Amino acid sequence: MKKYINVRSKKTFVFAILALLILAFSIIVNRVRNGVVLCALIMAIGTLDFSSVRLNAKNKRLVLCAVLVISSIAISSLSQRTCNETLLQLPVINILAEIMIVFVILIVLLLIFKSEKAAVTVAAVPIIILSTIDYYVYCFRGNEITPSDLLSIRTALAVVPNYQFEFYSFHLYAFSLFCVFLGLIWSLPKVVDWKYNGKSYFTGLISVFALIVCISFCYKGIVPNHFAINGTHKNGYLVNFVSQLKESIIFKPSGYSEEAVNKIYEEYDLPVNEDGNQDNPDIIVIMNESFADMNHVGDLPVNTDVTPYLDSLSEYVNKGYTLSSVYGGGTPNSEYEFLTGNSMVFFPQGMIAYQQIIKSPAHSLVADLNGIGYKCIAMHPFHSGGWMRTKIYPYFGFSDMYFLDAFPEDKLIRDYVSDQAMYEVLLEKYREASKNNKNVFVFGVTMQNHGGYEYSEDDFQKTIELEFESGNQYPKAEQYLSLIHESDKALKYLLEELKKEERKVIVLFYGDHFPKLEDEFYKELYGSDFKTLDEIQLKYTVPFLIWSNYSSKNEDVPLTSMNYLSTYLLEAAGIELPAYNAFLKDVKDVSYAMNSNGIYINEDKHFHEFSSSILDEYKKIRDYNYLVYNSAKGHRNEQFFPISNLEE
DSSP, X not given: OHHHHXXXXXXXXXXXXXXXXXXXXXXXXXXXXXXXXXXXXXXXXXXXXXXXXXXXXXXHHHHHXXXXXXXXXXXXXXHHHTTTXXXXXXXXXXXXXXXXXXXXXXXXXXXXXXXXXXHHHHHXXXXXXXXXXXXXXXXXXXXXXXXXXXXXXXXXXXXXXXXXXXXXXXXXXXXXXXXXXXXXXXXXXXXXXXOOOHHHHHHHHHHHHHHHHHHHHHTTTOOOOOSBXXXXXXXXXXXHHHHGGGGGSOOOOTTOOHHHHHHHHGGGOOOOOTTOOTTOOEEEEEEETTOOOGGGXXXXXXXXXXXXXXXXXXXXXXXXXXXXXXXXXXXXHHHHHHHHOOOGGGSOTTOOHHHHTOOSOOOOHHHHHHHTTOEEEXXXXXXXXXXXXXXXXXXXXXXXXXXXXXXXXXXXETTEEOHHHHHHHHHHHHHHHGGGSOOEEEEXXXXXXXXXXXXXXXXXXXXXXXXXXXXXXXXXXXXHHHHHHHHHHHHHHHHHHHHTOSSOEEEEXXXXXXXXXOHHHHHHHHSSOOOSHHHHGGGGEEEEEEEESSOOOOEEEEEEEHHHHHHHHHHHHTOOOOHHHHHHHHHTTTOSOEETTEEEETXXXXXXXXXXXXXXXXXXXXXXXXXXXXXXXXXXXXXXXXXXXXTO
């Protein structure tokens, strides 16, 4: 009796502490009444005792089945709740799929741990943590977490300190109910106490197989959703997340063969001047973090011009807009599209190019420039481990790389190296490299404007203020626009310095993606929601500029995409187009812009989602699909896709 009381007292004490913590959180978020109810429920569970309950083998199996089914429903519901959604709002087929996914996980863990309590806990905790992270990822970058994001944990942890986290009341409810649920599970008597044998494992594996078949049936017609938090809202968090796993696989295009690629090359078998041309200009490319033109979305009401210098440039420039394949984050995909000329439209949406596509030395603009005598330098003023750049850049053919430790620590805007400071180092490295009279290519990725627009220290003050007639305030948008204003000043510094150079220099400047700001800001700026594909693409359209310090033709480009930028750059520089760029120039005749969302068809002047019908109707796009696959996954055609040999 004494032992029973002690065990029960310890359990009650633990639940009492848990109840007090939940009550404290409820006070913080001003939900005291709900917190009191939850506390009472937790305390009631804490007093439960099933030690005297005795079950026979048949009843234990029934209880086990009931525990697994109820746990599957509870975990599915809670994963939706932590994303501020509800399970019952989903179609019935999605609800069943959500529950069965958890049920499969529980059975597998039950076979491993031989304990229903351990199985439920080990399944529930990661799912709830992941769904909670999913909600915050959406808040920070505008779309949900994908399986490929799990490969980017180091990069994510590096930028987390620059975001402000807000604890929402619905998280209080979800976490409290989660604690109640686990408390109830651990209060139940042990029901798995028979010895596992071959029959038990066989039954479990058959059950898993049957459930997977049922889940596959449920998944017919379910399409992964990537916009905003629509995946969780329309499909269910677990269903949408699992459905994206298939997007980690690059499938061979229908009709693809190496012979088909060789046949395409016959049209572009162009002579290449391997000795280069001393009259070629040096090339500097700046991919500016989150640099976007809000006036492209709507009439931006501000107290002063955001980018007066960029807007004023009219001589020796090509200016326009280019499509990015990412929104709010995913910078390496923008790097990949520019450097390789491969469009992400042909890859599963949500895929991260640097982590899932490039596994060995790859063809790129860098390889082409190396082939005509350029020294190629890459720089990024942030941690070298981000997005595996220390591995990917050498694969592309960069001989020199500079990361955070190469930049001054005292020239920061917020907590990032400023654009101005990066350009100062860039000019230093460029001038140093150009002393040997060899052509130089510098590829720089800035960091100043990275997401997390909630900085509140005194060392950075906003200079741009919004003046909507509604009077609505958008502090994140104002901080972002103030950062872009600083980027414009830094761009002026860079170009004014390059004007002094005796050597010919051409510069490509472009943004990598739109920033994740207040949803209501975008809605008010545009005047409505972004519903159609054409409207959605507005939030993927960023400015670009090609400038030189010598005479060149001026051209306005209403719209292109990242995969074509290298072709524009080489043409502006007067460099003979390599075979792949010559091919891309012809693809523009059919579609002059494409990204992960869809393809613009010049013929009807609208965007279309990527489909087999487009490939059937437009041979040039089908050929493009073949070449992208060949360079990324197939037996690389060495004529189309040469790689750098840094050992020479």
